[in-house]
Amino acid sequence: MAPLIETRSLSFSFGLTPIIKDLSLEVPAGSIYGFLGPNGAGKSTTIKLLLGLLRPRDQRVFLFAHELNRHRISILRRTGNLIESPAVYGHLTARENLRFLEVLVPFGKNRIDEVLELVGLSHAADKKVKQFSMGMKQRLGIAKALYHDPELLILDEPVSGLDPQGIREMRKLFLRLKDEGKTLFVSSHLLDEIEKTCTHLGVIKEGRLVYQGLLTDLQASTRRVVHLKTNNPEGVFAIAVDHKCSYRKNEATVSVDIENDDAFNKLLQAIVQANIKVFDIEREGPSLEEIFIDLTNT
Amino acid sequence: MIIRRLSFWRVIRGEILKTRRTRGLLLAILGPLAVTGIVVALYIDNAVKADPDVSPWMGFSRQVFNFYFFLYPLFAALLGFMLSNIEHKNGGFKHIFTLPAPKSYFYFSKVMILLGWLGLSLLCALAFLVIAGGALHAFIPDYAFAQNALPTSVYVFLFRLFVSLISIVAIHFFLSLYFDNFIVAVGSAVFLLVFGMVAVNHESAWLIPYTYPLQHFMGFMAGDTTWVDQRSWVSLGYGLVFFTAGYWLVSRKNIK
Numbered sequence: 001m002a003p004l005i006e007t008r009s010l011s012f013s014f015g016l017t018p019i020i021k022d023l024s025l026e027v028p029a030g031s032i033y034g035f036l037g038p039n040g041a042g043k044s045t046t047i048k049l050l051l052g053l054l055r056p057r058d059q060r061v062f063l064f065a066h067e068l069n070r071h072r073i074s075i076l077r078r079t080g081n082l083i084e085s086p087a088v089y090g091h092l093t094a095r096e097n098l099r100f101l102e103v104l105v106p107f108g109k110n111r112i113d114e115v116l117e118l119v120g121l122s123h124a125a126d127k128k129v130k131q132f133s134m135g136m137k138q139r140l141g142i143a144k145a146l147y148h149d150p151e152l153l154i155l156d157e158p159v160s161g162l163d164p165q166g167i168r169e170m171r172k173l174f175l176r177l178k179d180e181g182k183t184l185f186v187s188s189h190l191l192d193e194i195e196k197t198c199t200h201l202g203v204i205k206e207g208r209l210v211y212q213g214l215l216t217d218l219q220a221s222t223r224r225v226v227h228l229k230t231n232n233p234e235g236v237f238a239i240a241v242d243h244k245c246s247y248r249k250n251e252a253t254v255s256v257d258i259e260n261d262d263a264f265n266k267l268l269q270a271i272v273q274a275n276i277k278v279f280d281i282e283r284e285g286p287s288l289e290e291i292f293i294d295l296t297n298t
Numbered sequence: 299m300i301i302r303r304l305s306f307w308r309v310i311r312g313e314i315l316k317t318r319r320t321r322g323l324l325l326a327i328l329g330p331l332a333v334t335g336i337v338v339a340l341y342i343d344n345a346v347k348a349d350p351d352v353s354p355w356m357g358f359s360r361q362v363f364n365f366y367f368f369l370y371p372l373f374a375a376l377l378g379f380m381l382s383n384i385e386h387k388n389g390g391f392k393h394i395f396t397l398p399a400p401k402s403y404f405y406f407s408k409v410m411i412l413l414g415w416l417g418l419s420l421l422c423a424l425a426f427l428v429i430a431g432g433a434l435h436a437f438i439p440d441y442a443f444a445q446n447a448l449p450t451s452v453y454v455f456l457f458r459l460f461v462s463l464i465s466i467v468a469i470h471f472f473l474s475l476y477f478d479n480f481i482v483a484v485g486s487a488v489f490l491l492v493f494g495m496v497a498v499n500h501e502s503a504w505l506i507p508y509t510y511p512l513q514h515f516m517g518f519m520a521g522d523t524t525w526v527d528q529r530s531w532v533s534l535g536y537g538l539v540f541f542t543a544g545y546w547l548v549s550r551k552n553i554k
Contacts (some may be wrong), residue, residue, distance in 0.1 A: 014552075053392055053395060053553040054552045054553070073399065081396050083392050084392075086389075089384065090387070091318070091319045099315060100315050100316060104304050104308050104399070105308075144393070
């Protein structure tokens, strides 16, 4: 199945300064794709390119298998977005901000109340947005993105400014939307949230993609420490040496540095074949934060 | 759900909704009301002596239009700035240009709102003029407003003023789209208007939109009843060029 979002060697510069270099994104349909990168890496620029707010030289952006410039209207009909700070009109109330969308796209009498309820703003529906906190504006921005029930959501830092309760609520919402078959493209600095929410990951550094794929694949391919509690730590040492794994001993537990899932599988098979009883296995890291720092510092 | 493509009519309605609570737009009605009120007060106070050789409507209109040839161009510049500032201030361009409608719909709906507010303001100006004349007649029958018809030159002046404002609002709307800056977009109008008043009798004045309001006022004073003249066409030409340039600017602009 064709990716829902695809860029083909996309490059973009502001004047003479290259910002995006040869970026080939592939976002599968039905995924929650986390888009990570250090400050200034090009995340927001990429999102603006995906939505046609910035114009690349060539036709390299494809959404729903259609080229963006030639099918802009039909693509945007199926897409909702939140880009950087939410574009909400401060002199209007929350309800009036959504009423603007209702005038453009009638969606039934109750849709405004539905989306305000979804993002937890029902109590502030008739309050002017200029009196909102940043978190409330962010929620309203998400409400506007969701208003017309799009198939694809492109969200730039969607939980920025939200309190922990709000972040949790948005996480549940995003997971629910994914279960409904929607695709989410989310950029965020909250790696913990990305780890809890996303199925796929793209990591950008200085305008280039340094990783793209399943989050689980990335975690499986990275070094981690496995703590094994066995009845024969000496036997585990010998096997670890044979498999060229470094290790540390802590009473009955042996901690072994593992390269990746395959290496762990081979070690475990060898331990089992040596008739060593394994009582407990505990895996330690690396966290997505450590993986991210590793990827962006190399 | 896949939504229908947005219609131009819906976009205009949405853009009108966005102007809610934009207090500056009330100047469109409050401005002519205040000016007419001031002149009425001067008449009641007998600070203005009616010229017996001139129709009371002409005399009253002169006093009112004396304000309009300067204030309306400033209002036109302010209007252009206010409408684009709604988007600049709230990051609105990145929102409306990711809605499923051609950018031209949003742009030209704003143009129609601009021209609509200008037209509405001038209609209100006319209405307040007529009401004021009737009220003055009721309070001070000696002015004899009721015995005289509203001269055609009053309608002509307001119409020609509207046409001349098209060029000015187009220029300042273009400037305000490009420069998110009140001084550049509106402050420049003050400078250009003064320049226009100085250059009004220059042989090339017909090419300078900022001379038109004063020229039309001078024509009104002379009893000119030509609805459309050379300046009207030049003003429409400026309007066409700058509104088109504004669209070209927004359609190609990278929204950072």
